[in-house]
Amino acid sequence: MKSNTLKSSSPSVKMSALLSQMTLEEKIGQLQQSAYFSTVVTGHVVDHSGTIEAIKAGRVGSVLSVHDERDLKMLQKTAVEESRLGIPLLFMFDVIHGYKTAFPINLALSNSWDPDLVERVSRGVAYETSHAGLHVTFSPMVDLVRDPRWGRVMESNGEDPYLSSLLTQAYVKGYQQDDLAQPHAIAACVKHFAGYGFAEAGREYNTVDVSERTLRSVVFPPFQAGIDAGVRMVMTAFNVINDRPATANRWLLNDVLRDEMGFQGVIISDYTSTEEIIQHKVATDTKDVAYQCFEAGLDHEMVSQTFQHHLKELIAEGKISEETLNERVLRILTLKEQLGLFDNPYRNFYEDSAQYMLLETTKALAQEAVEKTVVMLKNDDALPLKPKQTVGLFGPFIESQDVIGEWAALCEKSDVITLKQAFDQAKHPYVLLDETTLDTRSRELDTIIVALGEAGSEAGEGNSKAKLRLSASQEALVKKAHQTGKNIVLVVFAGRPLILTELEPFADAILYAYQPGTMSGAGLYRLLSGQVSPSGRLTLTFPYHEGQIPVYYNHLNTGRPFDHARPEYRYNSRFIDIPNEPLYPFGFGLTYGQFEYSDVFLSKDHLREDDTVKVYVTLKNHGSHGALETVQLYIEAQSFSVSRPVNELKAFKQVYLDAGEEKTTVFTLTNAMFKAFNIDMAWTTEQRSYFVKVGPHSGALIARTVQLT
Numbered sequence: 001m002k003s004n005t006l007k008s009s010s011p012s013v014k015m016s017a018l019l020s021q022m023t024l025e026e027k028i029g030q031l032q033q034s035a036y037f038s039t040v041v042t043g044h045v046v047d048h049s050g051t052i053e054a055i056k057a058g059r060v061g062s063v064l065s066v067h068d069e070r071d072l073k074m075l076q077k078t079a080v081e082e083s084r085l086g087i088p089l090l091f092m093f094d095v096i097h098g099y100k101t102a103f104p105i106n107l108a109l110s111n112s113w114d115p116d117l118v119e120r121v122s123r124g125v126a127y128e129t130s131h132a133g134l135h136v137t138f139s140p141m142v143d144l145v146r147d148p149r150w151g152r153v154m155e156s157n158g159e160d161p162y163l164s165s166l167l168t169q170a171y172v173k174g175y176q177q178d179d180l181a182q183p184h185a186i187a188a189c190v191k192h193f194a195g196y197g198f199a200e201a202g203r204e205y206n207t208v209d210v211s212e213r214t215l216r217s218v219v220f221p222p223f224q225a226g227i228d229a230g231v232r233m234v235m236t237a238f239n240v241i242n243d244r245p246a247t248a249n250r251w252l253l254n255d256v257l258r259d260e261m262g263f264q265g266v267i268i269s270d271y272t273s274t275e276e277i278i279q280h281k282v283a284t285d286t287k288d289v290a291y292q293c294f295e296a297g298l299d300h301e302m303v304s305q306t307f308q309h310h311l312k313e314l315i316a317e318g319k320i321s322e323e324t325l326n327e328r329v330l331r332i333l334t335l336k337e338q339l340g341l342f343d344n345p346y347r348n349f350y351e352d353s354a355q356y357m358l359l360e361t362t363k364a365l366a367q368e369a370v371e372k373t374v375v376m377l378k379n380d381d382a383l384p385l386k387p388k389q390t391v392g393l394f395g396p397f398i399e400s401q402d403v404i405g406e407w408a409a410l411c412e413k414s415d416v417i418t419l420k421q422a423f424d425q426a427k428h429p430y431v432l433l434d435e436t437t438l439d440t441r442s443r444e445l446d447t448i449i450v451a452l453g454e455a456g457s458e459a460g461e462g463n464s465k466a467k468l469r470l471s472a473s474q475e476a477l478v479k480k481a482h483q484t485g486k487n488i489v490l491v492v493f494a495g496r497p498l499i500l501t502e503l504e505p506f507a508d509a510i511l512y513a514y515q516p517g518t519m520s521g522a523g524l525y526r527l528l529s530g531q532v533s534p535s536g537r538l539t540l541t542f543p544y545h546e547g548q549i550p551v552y553y554n555h556l557n558t559g560r561p562f563d564h565a566r567p568e569y570r571y572n573s574r575f576i577d578i579p580n581e582p583l584y585p586f587g588f589g590l591t592y593g594q595f596e597y598s599d600v601f602l603s604k605d606h607l608r609e610d611d612t613v614k615v616y617v618t619l620k621n622h623g624s625h626g627a628l629e630t631v632q633l634y635i636e637a638q639s640f641s642v643s644r645p646v647n648e649l650k651a652f653k654q655v656y657l658d659a660g661e662e663k664t665t666v667f668t669l670t671n672a673m674f675k676a677f678n679i680d681m682a683w684t685t686e687q688r689s690y691f692v693k694v695g696p697h698s699g700a701l702i703a704r705t706v707q708l709t
């Protein structure tokens with residue numbers, strides 16, 4: 001290794017000293033991310049031929065998607081021993097919901113409403129990822145979503161900015177663990193800045209046109225939460241946002257992200273999103289691309305090489321300054337330093353990293369996550385299963401291992417525990433049914449479990465879908481099973497909310513499993529058998545019909561809201577052929593308990609600026625099973641200087657109640673909970689009257705009134 005003369009100095013001095021030794025080419029090199037051995041991503045075949053030479057010449061700052069231990073070692077050795085300054089490379093990868101152990105997809109994880117679980121899961125993910133020698137994960141994806149047609153809702157935290165912000169912080173803490181130099185930590189990257197979740201019609205990479213108020217109220221908060229938690233990287237979005245591509249958007253990257261939000265880490269583009277601004281029709285050639293993206297504030301370019309090819313010339317022409325370039329380079333070097341790479345560029349390279357993967361403790365955590373993220377959408381006394389009673393197992397997903405979801409890094413389907421395997425392991429008697437044996441073999445049975453779903457490859461990037469029902473053949477299976485007269489328990493695996501309106505009447509119980517990952521069957525079996533009660537709550541609304549989309553809980557009221565007393569009245573905001581309400585609203589999810597909410601009252605009916613008000617609610621579990629209930633608190637401004645949503649989630653508490661138990665839950669209202677962007681775009685309260693609402697989900701709330709004074 002070339003001697004590093006900078007070892008003993010303090011971090012910034014050390015990096016500044018290193019910077020002062022760098023040539024212009026080497027500086028520009030730090031801004032380049034190259035892909036290696038990732039054959040085809042987003043349709044671009046990556047040519048690796050020049051990569052090694054480029055590393056030797058100091059023209060590569062980081063490498064994307066390399067994960068083979070030998071390759072990692074070889075590439076790092078090349079950088080450290082054969083480049084002039086021996087600056088180590090950063091290795092980055094999309095580890096979104098598991099590296100080798102697949103955890104439930106992120107949308108499912110958000111159903112837990114449990115930041116502590118999400119933090120422990122991301123620690124588990126960081127453990128495997130760091131032991132594979134990787135330094136940065138492109139996670140969490142914190143795009144606010146309202147459109148299940150978009151395939152990437154599977155990576156998101158759902159539709160609520162408050163909940164998503166809490167979960168974003170949990171991800172960042174779990175990955176980064178407060179000190180990146182720790183051996184089990186990796187750097188996190190919040191993405192995609194910004195607005196990608198609002199792609200028109202849910203069509204991938206499509207235009208985004210949203211108001212500044214929507215951006216500030218719902219799109220930006222999770223990013224701010226990530227920044228407040230110390231996230232080291234932000235990725236730009238592919239889309240045009242309000243007529244400027246996000247990757248070349250100075251207002252977004254400089255004015256908002258740097259100046260307002262205070263982000264000091266690295267801003268990276270998305271995969272070739274720099275040169276795509278030519279397709280967006282704001283640049284004519286790659287030099288123009290480099291100029292515009294650099295000017296906007298981009299630090300690190302993923303895969304495209306416009307900086308590489310044009311920054312030197314742009315500096316010579318005086319169009320951009322070397323000083324600004326220096327700042328960008330320092331950010332990359334600082335991240336390397338924070339990860340401890342100047343002390344040990346080979347951190348976490350093992351001869352055999354397999355020994356750190358799929359550990360029993362990691363799998364136990366993955367199973368816990370399954371148990372806490374599945375949502376029970378219906379239960380007419382069909383669940384839990386009666387102990388050891390023989391059940392029928394029917395449908396294509398009973399034995400399917402295609403439940404790890406997209407972005408599963410190196411997780412393998414073959415490691416998945418299927419539903420059938422879980423019944424085997426539990427020695428729970430069952431009969432495997434198919435269409436020919438359904439009628440005859442099910443005669444003695446009480447219950448048939450029908451497992452259906454969409455293939456993993458139907459969700460994720462590039463998989464926008466206009467028709468959100470299960471295939472006709474799968475729907476037919478449910479109807480056929482229903483004809484047997486048995487209890488039908490539907491288990492649905494999917495990367496997004498599907499339209500279950502037609503199917504719902506044919507099922508006595510529905511468990512929505514999303515894509516639960518490696519421990520799928522094991523966790524589901526514990527829920528089905530009642531060893532643990534379902535507790536997941538929806539974070540993304542389930543539409544009644546595709547025609548309602550976007551349908552989300554925190555919408556405005558309209559001037560002529562639908563009137564249930566006059567459903568046929570023509571001049572109200574409604575559809576003539578479908579209801580306004582979704583099939584299942586935000587926050588919805590059943591348990592094996594039966595909770596009654598009563599005695600909702602406030603300690604005071606007014607709230608002064610420096611004061612607090614308590615909200616009390618009594619919960620009683622009338623059921624015969626203990627269960628975890630997620631008590632939700634929303635507010636609604638009765639008036640304000642701008643229209644505000646009919647409900648805004650402001651707090652929630654998870655309370656476990658044994659059968660027959662009663663407990664009082666207390667929330668504390670503060671002035672800050674009532675703030676919004678007012679007519680002048682100032683984040684403030686207004687002294688007005690507000691509803692404070694408490695209940696089990698956004699569609700069933702008990703309201704009280706408080707006056708801000």
Ligand code: BGC
Nearest residue numbers: 041042094138191270271461
């Ligand atoms: C995705 C990003 C991802 C990147 C690198 C892109 O296509 O939009 O989310 O991090 O690829 O794999």
